[in-house]
Amino acid sequence: MTIRFGLIGCGVMGEALLSRLLARGVYQPSEVIVSEPLLARQGFLQQEYDVTVTADNSSVFALASEVVFLAVKPQVFSAIAQELAGILEAAYSPLVISILAGVSLSQLEGAFPQLPIVRAMPNTPATVGAGITAMCLGAYTNTKHQQIAQQIFSAVGEVVEVSEILMDAVTGLSGSGPAYVALMVESLADGGVAAGLPRVIANQLALQTVLGTAKLLEESKIHPAELKDRVTSPGGTTIAGIAQLERSGFRSALIEAVRVAAQRSLELGK
Ligand SMILES: NC(=O)C1=CN([C@@H]2O[C@H](COP(=O)(O)OP(=O)(O)OC[C@H]3O[C@@H](n4cnc5c(N)ncnc54)[C@H](O)[C@@H]3O)[C@@H](O)[C@H]2O)C=CC1
Ligand SMILES: O=C(O)[C@@H]1CCC=N1
The missing domain is CATH 1.10.3730.10 (ProC C-terminal domain-like)
Structure with missing residues (x-):
């Protein structure tokens, strides 16, 4: 089966999303690749969810055909953007979904030129399917990308679409x-x-x-x-x-x- 969904960083929020997406059958384990630097965490994720696990972020971009989901801390965003800059020159065009607090669409579009990007802010009740996510769409997204993001976040709760200018306020309210x-x-x-x-x-x-x-x-x-x-x-x-x-x-x-x-x-x- 082809890998459709890639997750970069699988801590609290990454795992909340991953577990619900698999439980709801949005993706099958064989369609998912996760990158995580922590060895113990890699073993746990592989065993618990039966997904492909790697320490190499670039192979997530290389393999995930539909979505690359960023769930690392905002503080490591620029390091990851630099790490991935080379591979992006190849002809990959997955939808990039970022849940990084504060990281704007223009920063994301600078790091991932011409890729469709969704900036979103979910919250931890997502773990039990009772979350709420606010999202906004980047310049290169179309209706199909909007539907994919909607489907992903609907698996963990309610979804609202807002203009990007409201994302920091959303983060202060429902994110935190x-x-x-x-x-x-x-x-x-x-x-x-x-x-x-x-x-x-x-x-x-x-x-x-x-x-x-x-x-x-x-x-x-x-x-x-x-x-x-x-x-x-x-x-x-x-x-x-x-x-x-x-x-x-x-x-x-x-x-x-x-x-x-x-x-x-x-x-x-x-
Ligand atoms: N925790 C929350 O309630 C919410 C968090 N967010 C956002 O989600 C993002 C993740 O937050 P958490 O899950 O709480 O953090 P976390 O620290 O639990 O998870 C981050 C994961 O990224 C991994 N990681 C670190 N460096 C990496 C690298 N270079 N490449 C790949 N993976 C790497 C870490 O090992 C860790 O497992 C943050 O940007 C945060 O702003 C958004 C909504 C709610
Ligand atoms: O505290 C934080 O920065 C993240 C974003 C929203 C919830 N947790």
């Missing part, structure tokens, strides 16, 4: 957001423990409160402010808690977290 929410779950549980709950029960209550609230908001389509009003009894417990959150700058902390993360995404591309 799972960490903010995890911090919130941890802190809610800590609060429960501080109020006397056993740790295991506190963890369960915190997690299900976040999950259930997200589900309720999604299914009922009510505004978050309306849900807050529904929970808040006059003179009750919730308004006491909310008043404390406001005194502690809860909203402002989240707003600033997204804003600063978006700025950091912008910096990473420089």
